Amino acid sequence: MKSELKSDSKSVWKTKDIQIRDPFVLPLEEEGKYCLFGSTDKNIWGPGTGFDAYVSKDLENWEGPHPVFRPPADFFADANFWAPEVYAYEGRYYMFATFRRNDNGRLGTAALAAERPLGPFAPLSAGPVTPEAWSSLDGSLFVDEAGDPWMVFCHEWQQIGDGEVCAVRLAADLSQAAGDPVTLFRASEAPWTTPFVSPRYPDAVNYVTDGPFLFRGDDGSLYMLWASFIDNTYALGVARSESGGILGPWTHQPDALYRDDGGHGMVFRLFDGRRALAIHAPNRTPEERPLFLALAEKEGAISVGKPLTGSGE
Incomplete structure (x- = not known):
């Protein structure tokens, strides 16, 4: 697999100076470098221009930005380019990212490859992998024990009120769904979430699901990070699969993992073997920054520690 990093960019940024949402870190061990992806448009709520990435040896000093995706002229979306996640898989690199469709105005997660x-990165799927009639976002790749690929994603609260986290099996080449989505849980099922009060829907009771990410614990347990709100403040929670598989059932830790207006998390390994959590905080534009926190696992529960070197605070 080709992992060499080539760029003419000479700019260096401190973590605290990078405006980014939905940070996703891909460690390249042979290179001794971390690649940071995320929602990088200055106004992510408007027209989409693409995605940029940054490269670092220490999570503190970042070289970039690198333009990793720019939409082709016939692309299916031109607004709301969100949450790119990049994975090494079967000899190539794959990006799962959310876009707002031009044809029906709904959000969907598509697959790209490089x-x-x-x-x-260039489009791999023919439009979103998520159902056409659904407003869906934040697709994340998960490969199960049998080696079969799945995508975990959110069925958006703005369409159904009580947001859902769903999973769909993918084709071997990741280009399309290979079955119907399965609902894993609803946002209101977690004990730590509270209804999200939206000025757009003042009389509705809404619960948000956002940014699911699955990872294995050191003891083999399967955990899921996902974000929601507590008293209209962005927060991050964690659930554990009782079966050890993607279909659960999923049990939620009673308290939020992080509740100080930060979330959309993912977990990665530092080059010294420690596990780290990446989130963005605060959850308001244009102040959002990447934040890296130590992560601990004990007796089937996940907890966060102090910010690591290079955190956004």
Whole structure:
């Protein structure tokens, strides 16, 4: 697999100076470098221009930005380019990212592919992998014990009120769904969430699901990070699969993992073997920054520690 990082960019940024939402870190061990992806448009709520990435040896000093995706002229979306996640899989690099469709105005997660971690990425799926009639976002790749790929994603609260986290099996080449979605849980089922009060829906009781990410614990347990709100403040929670498989059932830790206006988390390994959590905080534009926190696992529960070097605070 080609992992070499090539760029003419000479700019260096401190973590605290990078405006980014939905941070996703891809460690490249042979290179001794971390690639940071995320929602990088200055106004992510408007027209989409693409995705940029940054590269670092220490999570503190970042070289970039690298333009890793720019939409082709016939692309199916031109607004709301969100939450790119990049994975090494079967000899190539794959990006799962959310876009707002031009044809029906709904959000959906599509798959893109590239030969190198910094792209350029090109569309792989024919539009979103998520159902056409659904407003869906934040797709995340998970490969199960049998080696079969799945995508975990959110069925959006703005369409159904009580947001859901769902899973769909993917084709071997990741280009399309290979079955119907399965609902894993609803946001209101977690003991730590509270209804989200939206000025757009003042009389509705809404619960938000956002940014699911699955990872294995050191003891083999399967955990899921996902974000929601507590008293209209962005927060991150964690659930554990009782079966050890993607279909659960899922049991939620009673308290939020992080509740200080930060979330959309993912977990990665530092080069010294420690596990780290990446989130963005605060959850308001244009102040959002990447934040890296130590992560601990004990007796089937996950907890966060102090910010690591290079955190956004």
